[in-house]
Each structure stands twice: as C-alpha cells, then as structure tokens.
Amino acid sequence: MHFDDILNCVGIIAKYLLPTLKVFFFTLLFSIPLGMVVALIKKCPFKPVAWIINLYILIMRGTPLMLQIITIYYAIPMLQKAGHLMSVDIRSDSYQFTALIVAFALNYAAYFAEIFRGGIEAIPKGQHEASAALGFTKLQTFFRIILPQVVKRIVPAGANEVITLVKDTSLASVIAYIEIFRKSRELMVTYSNLIPLFIAGVFYFAMNAILTVVFSAIEKKLDYYK
Amino acid sequence: MAILEVKNLSKSFDDLEVLKDISFNVEKGEVVAVIGPSGSGKSTMLRCINQLEKLGGGNVTVCGHNLVTGYSNGKPIYASSAELREIRLKIGLVFQNFNLFPHFNVLRNITEAPRCVLKQPKEEAEKTAMELLRKMGLESKAKAYPCELSGGQQQRVSIARALALNPEVLFFDEPTSALDPELTGEILKVIKELAKDKMTMVIVTHEMAFAKEVADHVIFMDGGVIVEEGTPEEVFVNTKNERTKQFLRRYDSINKEN
Ligand SMILES: Nc1ncnc2c1ncn2[C@@H]1O[C@H](COP(=O)(O)OP(=O)(O)O)[C@@H](O)[C@H]1O
Ligand SMILES: [Mg+2]
Numbered sequence: 001m002h003f004d005d006i007l008n009c010v011g012i013i014a015k016y017l018l019p020t021l022k023v024f025f026f027t028l029l030f031s032i033p034l035g036m037v038v039a040l041i042k043k044c045p046f047k048p049v050a051w052i053i054n055l056y057i058l059i060m061r062g063t064p065l066m067l068q069i070i071t072i073y074y075a076i077p078m079l080q081k082a083g084h085l086m087s088v089d090i091r092s093d094s095y096q097f098t099a100l101i102v103a104f105a106l107n108y109a110a111y112f113a114e115i116f117r118g119g120i121e122a123i124p125k126g127q128h129e130a131s132a133a134l135g136f137t138k139l140q141t142f143f144r145i146i147l148p149q150v151v152k153r154i155v156p157a158g159a160n161e162v163i164t165l166v167k168d169t170s171l172a173s174v175i176a177y178i179e180i181f182r183k184s185r186e187l188m189v190t191y192s193n194l195i196p197l198f199i200a201g202v203f204y205f206a207m208n209a210i211l212t213v214v215f216s217a218i219e220k221k222l223d224y225y226k
Numbered sequence: 227m228a229i230l231e232v233k234n235l236s237k238s239f240d241d242l243e244v245l246k247d248i249s250f251n252v253e254k255g256e257v258v259a260v261i262g263p264s265g266s267g268k269s270t271m272l273r274c275i276n277q278l279e280k281l282g283g284g285n286v287t288v289c290g291h292n293l294v295t296g297y298s299n300g301k302p303i304y305a306s307s308a309e310l311r312e313i314r315l316k317i318g319l320v321f322q323n324f325n326l327f328p329h330f331n332v333l334r335n336i337t338e339a340p341r342c343v344l345k346q347p348k349e350e351a352e353k354t355a356m357e358l359l360r361k362m363g364l365e366s367k368a369k370a371y372p373c374e375l376s377g378g379q380q381q382r383v384s385i386a387r388a389l390a391l392n393p394e395v396l397f398f399d400e401p402t403s404a405l406d407p408e409l410t411g412e413i414l415k416v417i418k419e420l421a422k423d424k425m426t427m428v429i430v431t432h433e434m435a436f437a438k439e440v441a442d443h444v445i446f447m448d449g450g451v452i453v454e455e456g457t458p459e460e461v462f463v464n465t466k467n468e469r470t471k472q473f474l475r476r477y478d479s480i481n482k483e484n
Contacts, residue, residue, distance in 0.1 A: 129278055130325035130384075134339035134391065135315050144342065148329045225328045226373040 001193045009187050009196045017203065019179040023100060023169045028162065030105035035112025042117060053113075060110030066171050069103040073175045100172050108165060115157045119150035152222040159215035166207050170200075180204075227290060229254050229316075229395050229426050230275070234284035237267075237274055244270045245282070246450045252395060252443075255424040259437035259458075262447035263473060268430045271447070272397050276319050277310060288313045289394055315343070318388030318396040323404045324380045326372040326387070332359070333368040336387045344391065351390070358386040362416060378409035382416055395426040402433060414440075434477050438462045446470050 001009075042053045060068070076099065077090050088095050123146055131141040170181035180200045187196035230252040237245040244267045252258050260268050273279040275286050277293070281302045286293040291313050294302040304310060327335050336355035340346040346354075359365050362382040372380055381401055388396055398417070402410035414436050420427065421440050431437050437444060437458065444461040446454045446469075454467045465471055 124325075126321060126323060126325035127327070130319075130321065130327070132278060133276055133314070133317075133319040134387070135311060135343040136339065140342055144338065145327055152329070225371045 001191055001195050005191060006195060006199070009184075009191070010199055012187065013180050013184050013196065013199050013203065016178060016180045016183040019172075019177065020169050020181075020203075022097070023104060023172050023177075023179065024165060026101045027104040027108055027165060027169075030101065031108035031112055034105060034109035036116050038109055038113035039116035039120065042113065043120075057110045057113060060107050061114075065103070065107050065168060066174050068107055069100065069171060069174055072103040072106075073099040096175060096177055100175065100177055104165075104168075104172075108161065111161050112158070115154050115161065116150065118157070119154040120146065122153055123149050152225075155215065155219050155222060159211070162215075163208050163211055166211065167204055170204075228252060228287075229256075229289055230428070231287040232271075232275065232284070233287070235271065235274060235281065235286065236283035237270055237279065238282050244450050245274070248284070248447075248450075248452055250445060250452065250455065252426060252428060254394075254426055256426055256442045257421045257440055258428045258443045258445060259441035260428065260430045260445045260447060261432070261434065261437055261473075262453075266447045267450040268447055269399050272319070272399050272428070272430060276317055276397065277314055288316050291316075315391055316394040318391060318393035320381070320385055320388055320396065320398045320401050322400045324372070324377070324384045326380055326384055328372050331369050331371050332364065332375070332383050335372065335383055336390045339387070340390050354390055355386065358389055359383075361419075362386050376409060377405045378412045381405065381413050385413075385416060385420075395428065396420070398427065398429040398431070400430050400432065402431070432477075434462070434474070446473065448473070 038053060038057070042050055044050055044053075073090070073096070077088055080088065090096075127145055127149070128141060131145045136145065169179060172179055173182035173185070176182070180203055184196040184200035188194060228251040232251070233249050235245055235248040236243070248267075248271060250258075260271070262268055270279060274281055275288075281294055283297070283300075283302075284294075291309055292305060293310070293313060295305055296303045305313070327338070330338060333352060333355055336358060337346075337348070337351040340351040340354065341348060356365065356368065359368055362385065364379060364382055364386070367375060367379060367383075372383070375383065381404075385396075385401075401417070402413050405413065410433065414433065417427070417429065417436075418440055429437070429441070439458075441458050444455060444458050445452055446461055446467075448469055454461055454465060454470050461470060462474065465474070
C-alpha cells in the first residue's frame, strides 16, 4: 500500500466514526438507567419478579452479544409475520439502528445492573438507618445518601464496561450496520492488505485512551472522601 | 405527661424472644441509663422505639402519639405514615459507630436533614449547625470530611446532627463503645453538658461510673426483661437483686484489672 492509499483509508474510516459513536452513546444512554432500574427491581420482595430478572441477567450474560443482536434483528419481523401484523422494512436504516440499540442496551443493562447491585449492597446498613432516624424518606435516602456513595464505588467497574463497549460496537457490523470495523474490512478486501484493519484498531485504541484518562479524572474527583 | 412511654413491648426474631414485656416511662428532662450484659436486648429496644424494627407486641408512645394503633392477628397496625414521621422527628438517635454520611462535609452532615426534612432555609440550617458545632468544640471542622476526623470528633458531629432536628428526646446506643479509651471522655463530657441543659436522654452504656453520675434513673436489663430499675443509688449501691450484683461485680473486676 502506498502512503496515499493509507491516508485515503484513514479518511474513509474516520467518516464511519460517527456510526460507531452513535451505537456507543445510545447504548450508554439507555443501558445505564435501565441497569439501575433492573438492579432495584431485583430487590423486589415478590419472588417471581426477582426470578424473571435473574433469568434475564443470566441469558444476557450467558450468551454472545452477537447472537443477541442477530436474534433481535430477525425476531421482530418474524414475529410480526407470524401474527399477520404490519411488517417492518428490515432494510430500513431506522429499523436496523433501533434493533441494534435494543440489543446493546438490553445486554449492557444486565452488566450494569450487576454492578449497581454490588455497589448498593456494599453501602453499610448504618447509612440507611441513620437516614431513616433523621426522617429522610426512602426516595431522599436513595438519591441523596446512597446513590452518590454507590457511584463512587462503581466507577472502576463501570469504566471497564464502557471500555468494553467501545470494542463491542464492532459487533454491530454483523447485521450490515456500517461503522469503522465493517468499513475497514471492506477496505482490507479492496486493497488485499491488513493495514485498514490496523487503522481501525488505532481508532478504537485512541477512543479507549481518552476514556481511560476521563475515568481516572473522575476517580480522582471522587477521591475527596473515603 | 411523659415524653416517652413504653408499654409491654415485646419482640422476637424468628424463634428468639429478644424483648419480653418491657415497660418504662421517661419524663421530660430526665436522663435514663440502660445497662446490661451484651445480648440482653438493649439495642433492639432502642431500635423498636426508633422504628428501625417492627414491634412484636405492646406499644410506644412519644409525646402522646402512639406508634401502634392496635393489633390484628398478632401483627401491629401502625399509625399513619405522617404520624410515624412526626414521632420519628421527636426522637434523635446516636449510633455506636456514628454512621455519618461520608460524602458530605461536617456542616452538610448536620444541615441535610433540617433542609430536606424540615425544609429549613439554608442560612437558618447552617446557623443552627454552626452553633451546635461550637457547643461540640468543632467549629474549625465545619468543612472537614468525616474521614478526616477522629472517632471522638465524628461522634460529636453525629450528636450535633441529631440535635439539629431539635428532638424531644435523644437516644444513645453505646456512644463510646467504638472509641479508643482516651476518646470516650470527650463524648461523656458532651453528654453531661446536655444533661445540664435538661435534655431528655436515654443512654445505653457500659460506662458504669458515668451512668451512676449522670443518670436520674437506671434500668438494668438481662435476657430481654427489665430486671431492676431505680435511682443510681438504688441500682448501683443498694441493690438486693442477685443478678444485678453479679453483673456489677463483673464490671468492678474488669475496672480493677485496667
Ligand atoms: N436482626 C436480628 N436478627 C436476629 N437476631 C437478632 C437481630 N438483632 C439482634 N438479634 C439478637 O437479639 C439479641 C439481643 O441483641 P441486642 O439487642 O443487640 O442486645 P444488646 O444491645 O443488649 O447487646 C441477641 O441475641 C442478638 O443476637
Ligand atoms: Mg447493643
């Protein structure tokens, strides 16, 4: 490959950074609150609810994300056909993106839920009791006393998930969603050369380098108390 | 009218009967010391009164408000949540291990409840908090975080935090037990000052000399019952009760060893 070709590839791959980032941000946007809700529902004293949540977490963590993406992508049109409902256009960009985000968000919410649960359970009982004795409502206790302490505890584990997500966005290519990984493979075939793939690798590496710096800054900022 | 009336209070954890038919009253301005071996149910009693545990039987009345309105099939029917909240705010609780909020500085630890629960304006809450800190000798620590304080200082902050809600009665559950011996003195001093100000208090403690000095009334608990109660003189000096004598002898021998 000539230097010009390499520059050309960098330019092309960079253009597909946006679809990669879209999957990344929308997954975080939905999976973090969903994970929190799942973690709270799991504490529900009505046992069948907790069982359903456990099964959901088991499936999400026990099967490949790639399998989940394909399943959700094809399952909805199939279900609609079976039920003689109005069918969606599986080729439309909006359907494809929605299916992707549903799959990613459901998967990542399961991981975030387990992180939140661990964080919530690590807060000493005394914090709840002191809050109750001072007259805080359950909601005030959760948002003012418990959650801020949970956040501090789960930043390292959360950072791990976020960094994994950057790399997992490449799985979106399995349903022909074009982002940097898919594009770099196309270029790899065009040029019969591995360099486009390495360029994609450098992009992932750079994104995670930035995230690593951001997360250590957050950890430092939360380090004002023990 | 008594500030606190405990009537026939009982409590079990599964099959373990922890409190059996506990009754006593606390009058305004009175300081009650609760003593007894560990496992005798002292903490459970405080926790029932403070609504941290459900009652098993009997009732608790704070300033005329009943915690329980009746029983159905052996299960307590509690007063309305508004009434429970009102009762809760009349009682302050100081824990053995402080339970300060680690993510808030000292000032915010004290002002958070007055602001969120009583909806006090910030300035008013902070003014009260600073006055309390002055009383506790901790003015200079207002901006410090709990992790930067000694155990004794943390416990004084937690007393200030409880006092900020202006409770009718303050409960202490072994307030010095988590402290190094050289730090217990500063807490006992603060409690003595509160007693001088006629603060109504119920103090669970293993500090017998302190209980004898500061209490108006002493309750000796063992095995979930009140074995004996009376003035410090009656319980500590002139007791006729064998179990009380035995308990006090054990403390005397521990103190002599030290
Ligand atoms: N949440 C609980 N579940 C089961 N048993 C408990 C619980 N809390 C206390 N107990 C038991 O109740 C008894 C009294 O405990 P506690 O009130 O803490 O005594 P004290 O404060 O006098 O040392 C002990 O035998 C203790 O093991
Ligand atoms: Mg105890």
